[in-house]
Amino acid sequence: MAAVRIPPTLRAEVGGSRLLEARGDTVADVIDDLVERYPALGAQLLQDGELASFVNVYLDGEDIRTRDGLDTPVSEGDQMILLPAMAGGSPKGGTQ
Amino acid sequence: MATYRELLARVKEEIDEISTIEAQARLESSESPLFVDVRESDEWEEGHIPGAVYIPRGRLESRIEGLIPDKSRPLALYCSVGSRSAFAAKVLGEMGYTDVVSVAGGFADWKRNGFEVTIPRVLSPEQRSRYSRHLLIPEVGEEGQQRLLDARVLLIGAGGLGSPASLYLAAAGVGTLGIVDADVVDESNLQRQIVHSTDRLGEPKVLSAKRTLEGLNPDVRVVPCQERLTSENVERILADGWDVIVDGADNFPTRYLVNDAAVWHGIPVVHGSIFRFEGQATVFSPGAGPCYRCLFPQPPPAELAPSCAEGGVLGVLPGIIGSIQANETLKLILDRGDSLAGRLLLFDALSTTLDEVTVRKNPDCPVCGESPTITDYVDYVEFCNTPLELG
Numbered sequence: 261m262a263a264v265r266i267p268p269t270l271r272a273e274v275g276g277s278r279l280l281e282a283r284g285d286t287v288a289d290v291i292d293d294l295v296e297r298y299p300a301l302g303a304q305l306l307q308d309g310e311l312a313s314f315v316n317v318y319l320d321g322e323d324i325r326t327r328d329g330l331d332t333p334v335s336e337g338d339q340m341i342l343l344p345a346m347a348g349g350s351p352k353g354g355t356q
Numbered sequence: 357m358a359t360y361r362e363l364l365a366r367v368k369e370e371i372d373e374i375s376t377i378e379a380q381a382r383l384e385s386s387e388s389p390l391f392v393d394v395r396e397s398d399e400w401e402e403g404h405i406p407g408a409v410y411i412p413r414g415r416l417e418s419r420i421e422g423l424i425p426d427k428s429r430p431l432a433l434y435c436s437v438g439s440r441s442a443f444a445a446k447v448l449g450e451m452g453y454t455d456v457v458s459v460a461g462g463f464a465d466w467k468r469n470g471f472e473v474t475i476p477r478v479l480s481p482e483q484r485s486r487y488s489r490h491l492l493i494p495e496v497g498e499e500g501q502q503r504l505l506d507a508r509v510l511l512i513g514a515g516g517l518g519s520p521a522s523l524y525l526a527a528a529g530v531g532t533l534g535i536v537d538a539d540v541v542d543e544s545n546l547q548r549q550i551v552h553s554t555d556r557l558g559e560p561k562v563l564s565a566k567r568t569l570e571g572l573n574p575d576v577r578v579v580p581c582q583e584r585l586t587s588e589n590v591e592r593i594l595a596d597g598w599d600v601i602v603d604g605a606d607n608f609p610t611r612y613l614v615n616d617a618a619v620w621h622g623i624p625v626v627h628g629s630i631f632r633f634e635g636q637a638t639v640f641s642p643g644a645g646p647c648y649r650c651l652f653p654q655p656p657p658a659e660l661a662p663s664c665a666e667g668g669v670l671g672v673l674p675g676i677i678g679s680i681q682a683n684e685t686l687k688l689i690l691d692r693g694d695s696l697a698g699r700l701l702l703f704d705a706l707s708t709t710l711d712e713v714t715v716r717k718n719p720d721c722p723v724c725g726e727s728p729t730i731t732d733y734v735d736y737v738e739f740c741n742t743p744l745e746l747g
Binding site: 344 | 607629657
């Protein structure tokens with residue numbers, strides 16, 4: 261079980277949650293668990309079964325791409341952060 | 357009871373001295389000691405040994421540990437003829453400094469030998485008063501304040517992030533602030549864009565910001581650039597030579613242009629972004645650390661970019677993130693502390709938490725990697741149908 265922080269730009273896809281618990285022994289399993297419950301997340305996170313290039317996933321502060329990617333093992337209580345690119349500025353612009 | 361001469365003679369027996377010729381040789385060697393000038397301010401202002409730091413004898417004991425915490429660092433103390441520096445060397449020995457010499461003959465002998473002298477630029481009485489709280493900090497001091505006054509910082513956007521960042525940089529005395537922003541002040545900006553005001557509605561943001569910032573500090577010159585950054589004008593704008601870029605853009609095309617230009621010109625970028633209650637900040641330092649494309653190689657496709665209508669931001673959030681950007685900018689100029697390079701700070705205003713993730717230089721980065729695939733500016737399409745504004 262990992263605690264997954266949902267960025268503000270993806271909260272609409274998960275019913276507004278800021279933090280979700282998800283099951284899995286690897287990052288891929290945890291994401292699968294999330295996508296199963298919130299299918300709209302799939303298109304935002306994955307491209308052809310791989311992590312989309314405009315999304316970063318951090319496990320305990322480290323980018324999983326610098327570890328074993330989606331195969332990076334997840335331990336009980338790990339904190340995962342999903343981080344899509346965010347341009348972020350004015351209310352009118354949002355994250356365009 | 358001892359006379360001054362007896363005391364001086366006794367002290368000189370207890371300390372190590374070097375001649376000015378030896379001092380000059382050490383200054384030019386690869387292992388130069390730090391020269392500490394212990395004379396009075398009027399003597400220092402007339403000229404000093406290059407690279408020396410200034411701590412008047414009367415303040416030596418109270419200031420030295422703040423300025424030079426490493427007590428094993430080699431120090432060469434000097435005054436005008438070598439007497440005050442002899443007493444100073446003895447005191448530093450008692451304070452635990454282990455590698456201290458006094459320069460016999462002092463600055464008078466140094467000048468007689470025709471060695472190089474630096475004439476320091478001095479702050480005016482008004483500047484001494486204005487920046488007094490900086491001058492009191494050893495990490496800034498007079499030299500640091502001069503660095504700030506000489507510095508040139510380019511702000512991308514005079515909006516939510518650019519407002520607090522530019523205000524604090526101007527207040528700190530950063531001498532030249534370039535501001536790139538094509539927009540005019542709109543009522544909906546004023547909830548967070550504190551460099552502007554109600555009487556500026558309809559005025560170009562760069563001119564409104566210029567009035568505010570130059571009004572705050574007459575030492576600051578604002579170079580307004582009322583245009584949107586594009587692949588066409590980016591080289592011209594950067595040609596003015598900037599020490600640091602503060603990226604407060606709110607759209608991907610500008611962010612990628614800024615990044616690529618900064619990598620190619622070797623200019624550090626202090627990055628900030630905000631959305632609703634959450635903000636991010638980091639420093640991209642070309643050569644030394646990752647760039648924006650190491651973090652995100654390319655923008656998301658238009659269809660996956662979050663809907664524009666979902667935007668919004670708590671007014672104070674850019675104040676916090678923009679202030680962090682100002683802090684990082686000042687540190688880069690002063691060359692002090694640990695920058696945010698390689699670390700992405702994540703701030704959540706609702707829970708008031710600050711998290712940090714590691715950002716590494718990506719060897720496959722399309723711009724700063726080992727085999728770059730992007731070698732010219734890319735104009736990405738805008739993701740919103742509505743016109744974008746900076747910041």
